[in-house]
Amino acid sequence: MTEKAAAPAAPGLDLDALEATARAAAILAPGDWFWRGYTDYEEPSLNCIVPSKGRVEILGHVPVDREAGSFEADLHLRRFKDLFSLSTTEEDARRHMDEWLWADRDYEVPNTDSRLSVTDERNVKQPVRDLAVFEVARHRGLPDETPRTHSGIHRGEIVDVRNPVARHLAAASADTVLALIGRVREQSSAAEKVLELHDTIWYDQWKHEVYSDQGYGGRCCLCLVFDGAACDTVLALGGFPDDE
Numbered sequence: 001m002t003e004k005a006a007a008p009a010a011p012g013l014d015l016d017a018l019e020a021t022a023r024a025a026a027i028l029a030p031g032d033w034f035w036r037g038y039t040d041y042e043e044p045s046l047n048c049i050v051p052s053k054g055r056v057e058i059l060g061h062v063p064v065d066r067e068a069g070s071f072e073a074d075l076h077l078r079r080f081k082d083l084f085s086l087s088t089t090e091e092d093a094r095r096h097m098d099e100w101l102w103a104d105r106d107y108e109v110p111n112t113d114s115r116l117s118v119t120d121e122r123n124v125k126q127p128v129r130d131l132a133v134f135e136v137a138r139h140r141g142l143p144d145e146t147p148r149t150h151s152g153i154h155r156g157e158i159v160d161v162r163n164p165v166a167r168h169l170a171a172a173s174a175d176t177v178l179a180l181i182g183r184v185r186e187q188s189s190a191a192e193k194v195l196e197l198h199d200t201i202w203y204d205q206w207k208h209e210v211y212s213d214q215g216y217g218g219r220c221c222l223c224l225v226f227d228g229a230a231c232d233t234v235l236a237l238g239g240f241p242d243d244e
Contacts, residue, residue, distance in 0.1 A: 013179055018171055025168035028119060029058045043114065053123060058165050062117040062125045065110040066101050071149050072113075076100055118163045126163070133160035 029048045036055075037044035045060030067073060080096055081088060103109045115127040135157040137146040144162055146153060161167065 013176070013183070018176070018180075021164065021168045021171045024164035028121065028164055029056065033058060050123075056119055056123060057117075057125065058119055059169070060117050060125065061114045062127055063112040064115045064127055065112055067110070068097070068101055073097070073101065118161070118166050120163065128161055128163075128166065131162040131166070132158040133162060135159045 030050060031048050033046055033048050035044055036047050043061045046058045047055050048058055050056045077093060077097055081093060084092070098105060101110060103111045115129060117125040117127050118131070120126050132148075133144045134146065134148065134153050134155075136142075136153050136155060137144065137150075138159055140152055142150070142152055144160070148156060161170075
């Protein structure tokens with residue numbers, strides 16, 4: 001019989017921080033999350049049902065128009081000129097940028113790029129890259145909202161995304177969930193052992209008094225058996241059963 005893999009130990013779990021990110025995400029995206037999509041016409045997306053709003057796309061994609069003068073446009077033009085520096089002319093560069101920018105120049109229909117998106121507090125899909133927190137900004141003490149176009153942001157590595165759902169997805173990794181499950185199971189197992197000894201170990205069910213005058217070092221009998229946490233664990237899980 002194959003043994004189940006043990007859940008990873010989690011001595012460094014910050015439960016307060018994890019709870020904070022989960023509560024913030026739950027405000028935007030309560031209830032169950034589920035995948036949906038019709039791949040013949042659209043990209044799959046992660047969704048939930050929000051009362052009074054209906055289905056909300058938590059994580060998906062949004063088309064973004066290409067714009068002249070944007071950071072992406074300037075970067076594309078520089079790369080084009082660097083690649084063809086010996087043969088390109090200004091007219092070549094202009095024509096290349098027109099092809100990059102426009103699906104139909106005559107009707108002013110721009111080309112678009114599909115961007116990963118998250119839903120914000122207004123229930124509006126926002127490109128994740130527009131909410132990025134750049135590593136350089138954190139190192140230099142700049143605000144998290146500092147854009148890539150800022151003179152102090154010389155490279156594009158990011159370390160965070162300014163959105164509750166995005167932060168929750170990053171915080172609730174598979175290892176974190178397994179560690180939480182392991183912790184809950186350990187406490188449940190300890191509580192079950194205490195209840196099994198209910199009829200064999202004497203304790204004061206109501207007062208949880210200390211017995212230092214009897215040589216127990218300030219702890220009740222159950223806490224002596226379970227390293228000082230038994231009664232607190234049982235009480236947190238609903239308390240001891242009533243004596244018959």
